[in-house]
Amino acid sequence: MDESIVSDAGSGGESTPRTVHFVSLGCPKNRVDSEVMLGGALQKGYRHVDEASDAEVIVVNTCGFIESAKKESIETILEMAELKKSGRCKKLVVSGCLSQRYPGELSESLPEVDHFLGSSDMPKLSAVLDGERTRMLVGQPKDWVVSAEDPRMLSTRGASAYVKIAEGCNRSCSFCVIPKMRGKQRSRTIDDIVREVERLVSMGVLEVNLISQDTIAYGRDLGDGTSLEKLVQRVAEVRGLHWLRIFYLYPETITDGLIELLDSHPVVLPYVDMPLQHAADGMLRRMKRGHGGKRLYSLVEKLRARVRDLTFRTAFIVGHPGETEQEFAELCDFVRFAEFDRVGVFRYSDEEDCEARNFADKVRPIESYQRHRKLMALQREISRKKNRALVGRELEVLVEGPSEESELVLVGRHGGQAPEIDGVVFLSLGDPRPGTIVKARIEKATDYDLLGVLDEDGEVIEGAAREPSLRAPALVIKASDGRRVLRTL
């Protein structure tokens, strides 16, 4: 058996294994950390249980990005702490960004918690399970990054996996606290990432999603010429990988080589996820983004011209201190011009340790609320138009499994739909196996989702001979950044 990607079937041998339950909050990067901790727990003989009330050990991997995420993390910890009274829970462990950010405060105000781990302390969970008694295990500096050798249990549906290629960020955007929680950028080597992808593919994964905080800067800290372009080239050559998607590109110059890969490599999806945050010069300056709006216009033009069938996802912040009506109007103009396929819109909130908190000219909550609504409405029109343009087309769809609404309807995604953040394709007819890629004709479109009908012969493109070997545990996943909240089954 592969040592690094762990299966939970039968772990613990003949004796009754001890039980663990995970709640993973926040972004996919946190989710990878949860999967690594879960993998470590399974290697220790623990069995993952779907219900928190059945678990002897509960781990809450927290998010501390914005106010609402912090609130959700605390509420979840308190909810889980109740199970020390009414359930089987003997140990409550809190890990991740929130405990990294507020170790002292949390330790004082949450006596129910048995152990605190930070954002770089995932490997320490094994010691906790072995009986480590130290309560405060939040480490400094924040220097850990996942490696191919780390045990990991996937929690994603179907045949999809996230691969974290680097940790931390070296930039200093005014509104962002991530560098303080996650530390300076540290990239994995290409060889290590390729090893992990090969293992994932050997277990039935068809789609790999590369993630980090600042993916375009991948490799720079290694100082040996490693670059995102070289990484993508190597990973895309892993035999058996069908889709490769890149997340979180900072709006810098994308090399011609990378554009070429996005446009024409059969495995690299023509999908760009690039959070732009704003488009007005004044705002970008205040946000300390290091570029003006002009660059964004030309970047969008260039990508649209050179990447066929491009799906462009971005995110913006409205209501950042100093944002004027004029600047917001400029942002709307830009969104009309760019016609992004998908846009996430976030309302600015003051965060401790962020420069923007000390800025004057705060935008009133009612104004930021209205701007959020207005931008969302504007984008909804664009998304609908884009989705409708797909009606009648035949697309490859990665089948994920039964929909959350009905077991009778299967859901999947085409290459332009990223897992968990974009819409889905509902497959109304046929019985394709989850974890395979099929061809479907798109019959209908709503604002975000599509309805597809399998091709007459229901042709399976990939994975037909392969029983999906990854049983995703019911890790409770809650996305705190405005994205979907779901429970992975």
Ligand code: SF4
């Ligand atoms: S690049 Fe992203 S992670 Fe880094 S500081 Fe800016 S917003 Fe935060």
